[in-house]
Amino acid sequence: MTEGCTWVTNQVRELGFLYSRDITYAVFCQGPYEESRRYRDFMGWEMPWYSARPSNDELLTGRQVGSMHIVCYLREGDRVYETYWTTLRGVEVMDYDYALLDLTVYGRQELWEDSPSGWPQIMDAPSEHPMRTNGRPIPQWSRIEEGRSDDLTPGS
DSSP states (O other): TTTTTHHTTOOOOHHHHHHHHTOOOOOOEESOOHHHHHHHHHHHHHEEEEEEEHHHHHHHTSSSSSEEEEEEEEEETTEEEEEEEGGGGGGGGGGGHHHHHSSSTTTTTOOOOOOOOOOSSSSSSSTSSSSTTTEEEEEOOOOOOTOTTOOOOOOO
């Protein structure tokens, strides 16, 4: 796993719908199993978890090592076929957080958006990761500002 890719993994909780259609969802980490499994256990994830490290060269041929990918396979007997893959912004299909942010007035608050001057953005420089800095989420302002109409404090 690389920093930042867990925002998608965290969206996957209930797999019964996939299993009912004979589909298995699993995470293949590019690093050592023991290290990544400790993180999986810490997060409370229950999906099947593997290290692809011994097979990275074959599985990632022509792809960026260290980047997150969604890959689909079809197994017929002893043969396995890769049927689909995507990376970078293509993995957003698994994330409802970005879809919800896209509906809000401020959007994702990323530098690539054409936002008016003064609107909040989560990055100060293009080299920063859009979701994390120094291993922590990037805070910008309080979740509920005093006096706003959506302030749910009793008596407001």
